[in-house]
Amino acid sequence: MMRHFQKKFSRRRIMKFIALGTTIPLFNILMNYAHASKASKESMQYRDEPNDKEQCSNCMQFIPGKTPEAQGECKVVEGSINSQGWCVAYTKK
Incomplete structure (x- = not known):
C-alpha cells in the first residue's frame, strides 16, 4: 500500500508540478508586459x-x-x- 502512494507522489513529480506552477504565471506576466509596452x-x-x-x-x-x-x-x-x-x-x- 505504501509503495503505490510513493509511486504516485514521488519527489520528482512534486518538483515538476511546483516548477510548472510557478512558470506559467511568470510567462503570462511577461506576455502581458510585452503587449502593453x-x-x-x-x-x-x-x-x-x-x-x-x-x-x-x-x-x-x-x-x-x-x-x-x-x-x-x-x-x-x-x-x-x-x-x-x-x-x-x-x-x-
Missing part, C-alpha cells in the same frame, strides 16, 4: 503622411478604427494612428 511615435519616426505607397492602412501592424474616418491603433506604436500615416515599423500586408 509600445514604442513612442518619435522613436518609430511616425508621421501622418504616407511614404509613397506605404501607409498604415496597408500595414500588418495597423488596427483600423470603428469607422473609416476614425483614427486607428497600431500593434507597435502607442497612441492613435492615422490610416494615411507611416513609420519605420511598416510591414506590407
Whole structure:
C-alpha cells in the first residue's frame, strides 16, 4: 500500500508540478508586459503622411478604427494612428 502512494507522489513529480506552477504565471506576466509596452511615435519616426505607397492602412501592424474616418491603433506604436500615416515599423500586408 505504501509503495503505490510513493509511486504516485514521488519527489520528482512534486518538483515538476511546483516548477510548472510557478512558470506559467511568470510567462503570462511577461506576455502581458510585452503587449502593453509600445514604442513612442518619435522613436518609430511616425508621421501622418504616407511614404509613397506605404501607409498604415496597408500595414500588418495597423488596427483600423470603428469607422473609416476614425483614427486607428497600431500593434507597435502607442497612441492613435492615422490610416494615411507611416513609420519605420511598416510591414506590407
